[in-house]
Amino acid sequence: AGSSENGKQHTLDPIVTGASVLGVKYTGGVMLMADTLGSYGSLARFCDVERIRQVNDTTIVACSGEYSDLQYIDDLLHTLVVEDYAEDDGASLNPEEIFHYLSRVMYNRRSKVNPLWNQAIVAGFADGKPFLGYTDLYGSTFEDNLLATGFGQYLAMPLMRKAVEENEGKMSADEAKALLEESMRVLFYRDGRTINKFQTAN
Amino acid sequence: KTLTMTAVGAGYDLSPTTYSPDGRVFQIEYAQKAVESSGTSIGIRCIDGVVVGSEKAMPTKLMLQSTNRRIWIVDMHTGMATSGLTADARRIADEARYESENYRDFYGHQVPGRILGDRLARFVHSYTLVGWLRPFGAATLLASYDDTNGPELHSIQVDGTLLRYFATAVGKNRQAAQTDLEQIDFKTITCREAVNKVAEIIYKHHDDIKDKNFVLELGWACDESGRKFQQVPADIAN
Numbered sequence: 001a002g003s004s005e006n007g008k009q010h011t012l013d014p015i016v017t018g019a020s021v022l023g024v025k026y027t028g029g030v031m032l033m034a035d036t037l038g039s040y041g042s043l044a045r046f047c048d049v050e051r052i053r054q055v056n057d058t059t060i061v062a063c064s065g066e067y068s069d070l071q072y073i074d075d076l077l078h079t080l081v082v083e084d085y086a087e088d089d090g091a092s093l094n095p096e097e098i099f100h101y102l103s104r105v106m107y108n109r110r111s112k113v114n115p116l117w118n119q120a121i122v123a124g125f126a127d128g129k130p131f132l133g134y135t136d137l138y139g140s141t142f143e144d145n146l147l148a149t150g151f152g153q154y155l156a157m158p159l160m161r162k163a164v165e166e167n168e169g170k171m172s173a174d175e176a177k178a179l180l181e182e183s184m185r186v187l188f189y190r191d192g193r194t195i196n197k198f199q200t201a202n
Numbered sequence: 203k204t205l206t207m208t209a210v211g212a213g214y215d216l217s218p219t220t221y222s223p224d225g226r227v228f229q230i231e232y233a234q235k236a237v238e239s240s241g242t243s244i245g246i247r248c249i250d251g252v253v254v255g256s257e258k259a260m261p262t263k264l265m266l267q268s269t270n271r272r273i274w275i276v277d278m279h280t281g282m283a284t285s286g287l288t289a290d291a292r293r294i295a296d297e298a299r300y301e302s303e304n305y306r307d308f309y310g311h312q313v314p315g316r317i318l319g320d321r322l323a324r325f326v327h328s329y330t331l332v333g334w335l336r337p338f339g340a341a342t343l344l345a346s347y348d349d350t351n352g353p354e355l356h357s358i359q360v361d362g363t364l365l366r367y368f369a370t371a372v373g374k375n376r377q378a379a380q381t382d383l384e385q386i387d388f389k390t391i392t393c394r395e396a397v398n399k400v401a402e403i404i405y406k407h408h409d410d411i412k413d414k415n416f417v418l419e420l421g422w423a424c425d426e427s428g429r430k431f432q433q434v435p436a437d438i439a440n
Contacts, residue, residue, distance in 0.1 A: 079303055086275040086299055 010114040014066035016040055018051045019194045020152030021062040022183055023121045023132050024160060025145045026176035030123045030130040031202035032060060033180040035188070037195040038067050044195060052201045056081045059095040059124035060201050061102070064149040065137065066117035073102065073116065095124025095131035099141075107139025119149035123201075148183075151191040156183035173202065219333040229337055230330055233360040236339030237286035241416060242373035243272065244403055245283060245343040246386065246396040247355040251424025252345035253393050254283035254355075255400035257373070259414045273421040277302040279312050279348050281421050285373030286340030286360070294342055294358075297325050315346030319356035319364050327362020337361070341372040347423035375407035382406070393424035 021034040038046030052062040053074045061077065063070040077098060084092045093101075099122035109115045115137040122133045134142045134149065146160045163179045164171065171179070177200065188194050214220050215228030222228060241257035256272040270288055274295035275281045282298060284291035301321045305313035322342065330337045342358040355367045368388040371379035382403045391399070397420060404418055 075307070079307075082277055082303065083299075085278060088271075088275045 012115075012117075014069075014117040016046065016067040017193070018049065018064050018067055018070065019191055020148055020150035020156065020187055021051065021064055021119075021121050022152050022156055022160070022180050023062075023123050023147045024164070024171070024176050024180060025130045025132050026171040026173055028130075029125050029173060029176075029202050030132050031173065031176045031180060031200065032062050032121060032123050033184055033198055033200050034062050034064075035184065035194050035196075035198040037193070037197070039193045042193075044193075047195060047197065050199055052199050053077075054201070055098055055122075055124075056084070056092055058092070058126040059098050059122065059131075061098070061120060061122050062201075063118040063120045065119055069116040069118050070120075073105075073118070073120065076105065077102070094126040095122060096126075096133070098122055098124070099131070099133040099135065099143075103133075103135035103139060103141045106135050106137060110137060110139050121147055121149060152183070152187060155186055155190055159183050159186060176202075217333045218330045218335075218337055227330065227361075230361045233286075233337040233339045237341045237360060237372060238374060238376070240285045240287070240373050241272070242371055242375045242379055242404055242407065243283040243285040243341075243343055244369070244371045244379055244383070244400045245345055245355045245357070245367065246369040246383070246391065246400060247353050247367065247388065248391045248393045248396045248424070249389070250353070251347050251393040251422055252353045252355050253396040253400055253420070253422045253424070254281070254343050254345045255397075255404055255421075256283045256285065256419045257375075257404045257408060258417045258419050260417050261414050263415075267417050271419065273419045274298075275421075276318070276344075277306075277312065279423060280315065280318060280344065280346040281423060282345065283343045283419070283421065284340050286338075288340070290338045291340040291342070294322060294326065294338060294340060298322055298342075298344070301325075312348050314348050314350045315344060315354035315356055316351065316366065318346065319344050319358060319366070323358050323362050323364035326358055326360065330361055343370065343372060345421065345423055353423065371403075374413075375404075378407045379403050393422050397422065 016038045019035055023032045032052050034051045036049050037044055038049040054060050055077045117137050119136040124131045132147055134147045146164055148156050184198055188196050214222035218227055218229040241259050243256040245254040258272050273283045276298040302313050326338050329335045337360055341360055344356040347353045357365050357370050369383040401418055
């Protein structure tokens with residue numbers, strides 16, 4: 001949006017948005033949880049939105065922020081996956097590679113001042129190792145045992161950190177699920193742009 | 203090794219843009235020879251999918267069996283088998299992959315076999331229209347299994363002809379293979395049965411004395427696989 005007298009303008013306001021995504025590594029895997037709301041400003045407009053998407057056999061990606069950009073990212077990564085598949089050489093992109101690719105795309109878009117308005121988490125399990133990475137509209141990247149986007153960073157992370165600390169990073173899948181569910185509950189209470197319906201993936 | 207029964211081009215065969223007085227384009231015919239002197243490829247459309255197989259000549263034991271592929275995966279739901287010059291076939295496969303990706307980006311749906319076939323045929327045909335390019339020396343059997351039209355088998359010839367088949371063959375033993383394929387009941391054949399049939403036909407017509415050693419490459423897109431992929435070795439009967 002912007003007046004035409006200023007030449008080409010890029011949209012800098014997200015329209016349909018997703019709330020937090022939470023991710024945690026556990027023994028033998030990684031788990032993500034996100035609610036299924038697509039907000040239209042303050043209107044809780046689309047209540048059945050899948051914000052966690054599967055990329056390939058080893059990787060999943062989930063986004064907060066602009067939903068149409070999530071759809072675009074999904075298509076972009078799908079193209080990568082099809083190329084892999086067509087090569088048919090027994091090798092496929094692992095979570096770290098997909099994470100790196102996505103973060104480069106995000107950074108390049110930000111450098112053109114036309115960002116994909118998302119905070120994304122890439123998670124996966126390959127070669128017996130869990131992977132969890134965060135990238136966002138600026139192209140920043142972090143990798144950790146627990147990550148969150150949006151309000152989750154402020155409300156859920158302290159809770160998650162405490163639980164993981166006590167478990168010394170040796171959580172089971174059930175414990176991870178319980179932790180994430182508890183965190184989603186807190187987010188539902190306090191984040192005004194959430195609903196009590198969510199999607200889990202691991 | 204040239205065939206002795208060929209009519210001599212006599213100056214009309216230097217370019218695909220030249221017709222001979224009897225209305226032939228020799229460059230296209232020569233390209234067809236390249237296909238005909240290459241290993242056979244067979245495709246069968248079944249009730250639950252499509253099977254393609256190719257007789258890949260192995261000139262030396264030094265070569266890895268998995269190399270010099272003649273069956274190419276184009277997309278999740280599509281693949282192709284080729285006969286003729288492998289390098290030319292690779293170019294066609296790349297074009298198929300590009301068109302498939304392009305269609306999906308534009309229409310948000312996997313490309314139906316007949317549309318992809320149409321694009322490939324136009325692509326191959328365009329190389330028969332200009333003087334600075336030679337026609338592709340590779341024929342393609344395009345196997346697809348999509349939501350719109352179900353399983354389909356298309357053949358794209360060197361001259362750019364696109365035809366849809368229940369079953370067909372290209373390459374060396376094409377005619378003998380097609381005779382065998384006519385015996386199939388296409389209303390009932392399943393992919394599993396077709397795999398055996400393809401292998402059987404290729405092995406049957408392979409001349410162990412005259413021809414080199416070969417490796418049978420197989421690929422299918424069927425209900426069982428849900429997409430295009432290389433045959434699991436355990437499935438090969440022969």
